[in-house]
Amino acid sequence: MSAGDEITLDAVDRRIVRLLQEDAGLSNNALAERVGLSPAPLSRRLQRLYDSGLIRQTVVIDPRKAGIGLQAFLEVTLERSVTMVGERFIETVSRMPEVIECHTVAGDFDFLLKIAVRDVADYKRLLWEGFDRITEVKTLRSTILIDTSVMRTGRLP
Structure with missing residues (x-):
């Protein structure tokens, strides 16, 4: 699947994305527990979401703390x-x-x-x-x- 293709998401995928948007610092174990999966299937789903380009890893900085006035x-x-x-x-x-x-x-x-x-x-x-x-x-x-x-x-x- 190329990054431009639309990905089909089920309810679990949507919950994973929503939880990560709320708290990107969740450990895989905590995320797996919250969506009702064991860590291995969660890791496979996360990898699919990253490989598809739906989820992109990024760092958000606080502008003021970075000296951006x-x-x-x-x-x-x-x-x-x-x-x-x-x-x-x-x-x-x-x-x-x-x-x-x-x-x-x-x-x-x-x-x-x-x-x-x-x-x-x-x-x-x-x-x-x-x-x-x-x-x-x-x-x-x-x-x-x-x-x-x-x-x-x-x-x-």
Whole structure:
């Protein structure tokens, strides 16, 4: 099964995913107990969920504790919305450590980026030294993130 294929989930798979979303630090034994499986079948199910790409292992950091004092959403409009230009833009922003998310969108702009920096001066540096050098960028529009009230990493339909 390739990572792009949809995976069929039963009630136990859904419970495993939900429990891990609530507490990713659960041990396999504790998770097995909560879903009513022994550790071996649970491990096989988890491996299938990871292999399918449904579950991706990631580390979520606390921005303030990491010295990130400012987060922003940056709306980017390119001069031309052709595949090659878009791919080049994605490749460029993928190399910027301050860009923590890059979404291709439909609407009034082409990309929505989430930026994490130390402070306003660091954001100004990124805009002037990073994005000003990307010739395909037509417009940039910033929205400063004040607080994150709800954050989920995904949900099952």
